[in-house]
Structure formats: structure tokens, C-alpha cells
Amino acid sequence: MIKLPPGNYCSYLRKSRADLEAEASGEEDTYKRHDRILLDLAKRYGVVIKETYREKPISGERISERPEMIRILEDVEEEKWDGVFTVEVERLARGDTMDQGLVAQAFKYSQTLIVTPMRIFDPNDPNDEEYFEFNLFMSRREFKTINRRLQGGRISAVEEGRYIGSVAPYGYIKYKLPVGKGFSLRPHPEQAPIVQLIFSLYTDPDPEKRMGTTSIAEYLNDELKVPTARDARWIEATLNDILRNPTYLGNVRWGSRPLVKKKNTKSRPRRSRKDSNEHKGLHVPLIDVETFELAWKIRESNSNSKGPKAQISNPLAGLVRCGMCGGPILYRPYGGKNPDALxxxxxxxPNVSSYLYLVEERLVQSLGIWLDGLKSQLNTRQETQSNRQEDTKINALLSVQRELKKQLEEVKKQQNNIYDLLEQQVYTIEMFKERAKVIAERYEEVKKAFDETEAELAGLRRRVEAQYETIPKLEKCIDGYRMAKTPAEKNALLEQVIESVIYTKKVGGRWSGAIDQFDLKIIPRISPQKTP
Incomplete structure (x- = not known):
């Protein structure tokens, strides 16, 4: 039997669609079976698998969608492993040509072996490299063939009126067709009347009595106290999805929101009804054609057409948050009748609004106080109690960090010892895996404490440095704000020094004389020693 060279080896496990279907039919868990296969294989080759990268059972075509694959590639590139065990080379990459190239290059340049039950791949061997790339190509081709067959099956199902969604829409119950393959829908005894009520309120024959989605949501939440399918509160977006869904008309559809892939992102833009694959369904409609078409027309007439990209009209745009509910504080223009407000x-x-100019004045004043405070701290030569406490804390953290570093080295020695005990057959595989898990948890615990200590030390050191960096930025912001001609210029200056501003006002002040009685809490973009 061929022996692999001594070194560090890991394994990579990923479930395919076929594996998930087999498990659903009652077969053994795929990861247990593959783990056993690879451990036996490692034993025959005379090596130990020190870590297993176990991908969550998700459908990830790209490497960017598979977190464990990203992690193992980073470790391979850092030459952490001499070889990677996997049941099939196809498990490593089934994405596009770019992803396959990334996998091939990572293993080739790090000289990392790929070990499967069928063959050992050495990426630097021309024959193995060619065979490896051919396997990846065939895997991608098989994936696309399977995907086309699945898409074709879905389209055929829709054309036959079957429901192919994974979850039934609100108002229906999904059930298995008694004859043949596929599913259909039947009305939900409690939810179906709510759907009909929503359409009735939205399309009332009297336009004066019609309710918009905001009013309907309030009515369902506060008056009827009816939850959504997920036992949540109704919102406008949920109601809009119901009002535009042709399933309630008795139709089924596919391709209304196709997946659009770009270099680093994915999106699902909404298609118009005429461009999607929509057919008459087998289920009973909840809404008649006239009501559905009327709801569609009302929605179209109420929708806002997209205009040109807006100019910033609020100098505090994106910076001010509510101190009571945490939501954004928005700009409200009044067209000259009253001053613009936030x-x-x-x-x-219950947070009370304030005039924009008052908030601006207070904010600039607070920045000036912050600036004066920083300058005063730097001009003070005497050692303060605060500085002494800070130095003591830094020394204590350094001592803790040294002790944690020693503990990390001890845990690493323990990890090496258990591999020796396994090779000497003192430990069984089960005992080894149990002990390895305990040591790994201990290592992560100590490593986390070490990282937190290091981060706290870095934060303390940055505070003094931040004072020197923040002073010129604050001076530029305050001077530039007074001279800026547009809200966009002011907003850009504030974003240089401010992460956010928390606004709180508990009492209205227009008639009580407390017009400027509000609180502002500035969250700096660079954390200084003291905040205003």
C-alpha cells in the first residue's frame, strides 16, 4: 500500500443535491458515511486527518457562497496543509471556470495534494493536473445538465397547473396531488377570508372608502389582531406582495423574479406579468379577475415613477438617528411656510421634531467644544489621574497577554501529543476525536481571550493617536461647514468626523419656549479619549 508523506492533512465534506434527496428517503447521514470513508482511507495511507471542513447543506454554486470552501482555500494558500481528503474531486469546485481556476491554482502553487478514494492528485504532476482539470470540467458540465433538466421540469409543471413553490402563499395550504407527481393548493380555512378582505378593502367600489396598504396593515394588526403566516405584524411590503400575486387569481407562475448573477452579487429583479411564465393552475382562485385587475390598476396608479438621481437636500442626511426608537431621523421641508425640520x-x-437650522447650530457648537477639549488635553503637561489609570491598565493587559500566549503554546503541545498517542494506538479514533474536540475548544477559548486582549490594547493606544489625527479634521470640518454652499458639501464634511448623531427631544417647544431643548449625542468616526 502506498504511504503518503508525513505532514498535516485535513478533509473537506460537502453534500450534493443527490445526497440530500437520499437522506430525505431515509438513508444514512452523508457526512457520517463520508467521514468514515476518509478516516479509513487516511489510516490506510498512514496519516491522520487533523481537521474537517464541514460545509453546511446549502446550495452554493459559487465559492463565495460556501464559507468552509473559502476557509480551506485560505489555509491551503498559506500552506497549512500537505494534503486534503475528499470523497470526490468534484466536491471541491462545481462553479464556473473562474472558480475552478481558483481551486486549481491554490492547490498547485501551495503544492497541496488532493486525496480521494479513487486517486491521489498531485497538482504539480502534468498528468494529474490534466486529469484534475478534466474532472472539474466534467463536473461543471454535469451540473449545468442537471440544472437545465430541473428548470425544464419546473416549466412543465407550471404549464400543467401544478404549484412548484416551496411554501404556500398566505391563504392557501400546499398538498400532494393524489394522482401523479407534484403539488397543488387548497384554501386555508382561516387565512383565505383575510386575503379576500385585503382585496375588498383595497378595491372598494367607493374610491373614498378604499384603504391603502398602510391603513390595511394597521387594521389587521390593531383591530383584527391577525398575524401573518410567519406570526409577525403586517407591513406594506407583505400586502403589496399579496395584491400583485396571480396565485390568488387561480394561476401559477415561474420566472417572475429570475436570478441575475453579476461578478460579486446576485439579485432578483421583478419581471412584468407578461414576461413571466404564468398559466392557469389546478387550485381554486380566491379572487375574481375583475377584483384582481382593479387592484393591479390601483397599485400602478399609486406607484411613483423613478426620476433622476436626487441631489442631497439635507446636510445631515444619513447621520441622525432617533434616540427613542433607533430609526432614522428624516428631513421634512415645508416650502417656506415654516423652517425645514428633522x-x-x-x-x-414620541420623539419630537426640531427645526433643521437649530440642530445644525447645536451640532457645530458641539464639534467646537469637542475640538477645544482635545486641544486642552494635549496642552496639559501634568500627569493626570486618568493618564495614570490608563497606563496601569495597559501594563495589566500586557501581563495578561503574555500569560495567554504561554497557554496557547501549551495547548498546541497537547494537540501534537494526541496525534502521537493515536499513531501509537493508545487512543482509538473515537477517543482521539473526542480528545481533539476538547483541546480544540480550549484552544479557541484561549485564542479568543488573547484576541480580545490584543484588541483592547490596540484601542487604548489608538486613543492618544486619535487625538492628534482628529484635531485637524475637526478644524477643517468646522471652518468648511460655515463656508460650504450646498447641503452635499456640508454632509461630506460631517461624514469625515462623525459616525452618527443620536437625537432626542421629549417635549414640544414651539409654544412652551423649549424650542431648542433637545439632546444630541455624537458618535465619532475616530474614537477619541473623551467624546462630547
């Missing part, structure tokens, strides 16, 4: 638009939030 207001929290969340329903029921």
Missing part, C-alpha cells in the same frame, strides 16, 4: 417618521414614536 422628524422621526416611525408611527407611535
Amino acid at each position: 422628524i422621526c417618521t416611525k408611527k407611535g414614536c
Whole structure:
């Protein structure tokens, strides 16, 4: 039997669609079976698998969607492993040509072996490299063939009126067709009347009595106290999805929101009804054609057409948050009748609005106080109690860090010892895996404490440095703000020094004389020693 060279080896496990279907039919868990196969294989080759990368059972075509694959590639590139065990080379990459190239290059340049039950791949061997790339190519081709067959099956199912969604829409129950393959829908005894009520309120024959989605949501939440299918509160987006869904008309559809892939992102833009694959379904409609078409027309007439990209009209845009509900504080122009204001638009939030110019004045004044405080601290030569406490804390953290570093080295020695005990057959595989898990948890615990200590030390050191960096930025912001001509210029200056501003006002002040009685809490973009 061929022996692998001594070194560090790991394994990579990933479930395929076929594996998930087999498990659903009652077969053994795929990861247990593959783990056993690879451990036996490692034993025959005379090596020990020190770590297993176990991908969650998700459908990830790209490497970017598979977190364990990303982690193992990073470790391979850092030459952490001499070889990677996997049941099939196809498990490593089934994405596009770019992903396959990333996998091939990572293993080739790090000279990492790929060990499977069928063959050992040495990426630097021309024959193995060619065979490896051919396997990846065939895997990608098989994947695309399977995907086309699945898509074709879905389209055929829709054309036959079967429901192919994974979850039934609100108002219906999904059930297995008694004859043949596929599923259909039947009305939900409690939810179906709610769907009909939603359409009735939205399309009332009297336009004056019609309710919009906001009013309907409030009515369902506060008056009827009816939850959504997920036992949550109704919102406008949920109601809009119901009002545009042709399933309630008795139809089924596919391709209404196709997956659009770009270099680093994915999106699902909504298609128009005429461009999606929509057919008459086998289920009973909840809404008649006239009501559905009327709801569609009302929605279209109420929708806002997209205009040109807006100019920033609020100098505090994106910076101010509500101190009571945590939501954004928005700009409210009044067109000359009253000064423009800042207001929290969340329903029921008691935070009182204020005029924009008052908030601006207070904010610039607070920045000036912050600047004066920083300058005063740097000009003070005497050693303060605060500085002494800070130095003591730094020394204590350094001592803790040294002790944690020693503990990390001891845990690493323990890890090496258990591999020796396994090779000497003092430990069985089960005992080894149990002990390895305990040591790994201990290592992660100590490593986490070490990282937290290091981060706290870095934060303390950055505070003094931040004072020197923040002073010129604050001076530039304050001077530039007074001279800026547009809200966009002011906003850009504030974003250089401010992460956010928390606004709180508990009492209205227009008639009580407390017009400027509000609180601002500035969250700096660079954390100084003291905040205003």
C-alpha cells in the first residue's frame, strides 16, 4: 500500500443535491458515511486527518457562497496543509471556470495534494493536473445538465397547473396531488377570508372608502389582531406582495423574479406579468379577475415613477438617528411656510421634531467644544489621574497577554501529543476525536481571550493617536461647514468626523419656549479619549 508523506492533512465534506434527496428517503447521514470513508482511507495511507471542513447543506454554486470552501482555500494558500481528503474531486469546485481556476491554482502553487478514494492528485504532476482539470470540467458540465433538466421540469409543471413553490402563499395550504407527481393548493380555512378582505378593502367600489396598504396593515394588526403566516405584524411590503400575486387569481407562475448573477452579487429583479411564465393552475382562485385587475390598476396608479438621481437636500442626511426608537431621523421641508425640520417618521414614536437650522447650530457648537477639549488635553503637561489609570491598565493587559500566549503554546503541545498517542494506538479514533474536540475548544477559548486582549490594547493606544489625527479634521470640518454652499458639501464634511448623531427631544417647544431643548449625542468616526 502506498504511504503518503508525513505532514498535516485535513478533509473537506460537502453534500450534493443527490445526497440530500437520499437522506430525505431515509438513508444514512452523508457526512457520517463520508467521514468514515476518509478516516479509513487516511489510516490506510498512514496519516491522520487533523481537521474537517464541514460545509453546511446549502446550495452554493459559487465559492463565495460556501464559507468552509473559502476557509480551506485560505489555509491551503498559506500552506497549512500537505494534503486534503475528499470523497470526490468534484466536491471541491462545481462553479464556473473562474472558480475552478481558483481551486486549481491554490492547490498547485501551495503544492497541496488532493486525496480521494479513487486517486491521489498531485497538482504539480502534468498528468494529474490534466486529469484534475478534466474532472472539474466534467463536473461543471454535469451540473449545468442537471440544472437545465430541473428548470425544464419546473416549466412543465407550471404549464400543467401544478404549484412548484416551496411554501404556500398566505391563504392557501400546499398538498400532494393524489394522482401523479407534484403539488397543488387548497384554501386555508382561516387565512383565505383575510386575503379576500385585503382585496375588498383595497378595491372598494367607493374610491373614498378604499384603504391603502398602510391603513390595511394597521387594521389587521390593531383591530383584527391577525398575524401573518410567519406570526409577525403586517407591513406594506407583505400586502403589496399579496395584491400583485396571480396565485390568488387561480394561476401559477415561474420566472417572475429570475436570478441575475453579476461578478460579486446576485439579485432578483421583478419581471412584468407578461414576461413571466404564468398559466392557469389546478387550485381554486380566491379572487375574481375583475377584483384582481382593479387592484393591479390601483397599485400602478399609486406607484411613483423613478426620476433622476436626487441631489442631497439635507446636510445631515444619513447621520441622525432617533434616540427613542433607533430609526432614522428624516428631513421634512415645508416650502417656506415654516423652517425645514428633522422628524422621526416611525408611527407611535414620541420623539419630537426640531427645526433643521437649530440642530445644525447645536451640532457645530458641539464639534467646537469637542475640538477645544482635545486641544486642552494635549496642552496639559501634568500627569493626570486618568493618564495614570490608563497606563496601569495597559501594563495589566500586557501581563495578561503574555500569560495567554504561554497557554496557547501549551495547548498546541497537547494537540501534537494526541496525534502521537493515536499513531501509537493508545487512543482509538473515537477517543482521539473526542480528545481533539476538547483541546480544540480550549484552544479557541484561549485564542479568543488573547484576541480580545490584543484588541483592547490596540484601542487604548489608538486613543492618544486619535487625538492628534482628529484635531485637524475637526478644524477643517468646522471652518468648511460655515463656508460650504450646498447641503452635499456640508454632509461630506460631517461624514469625515462623525459616525452618527443620536437625537432626542421629549417635549414640544414651539409654544412652551423649549424650542431648542433637545439632546444630541455624537458618535465619532475616530474614537477619541473623551467624546462630547
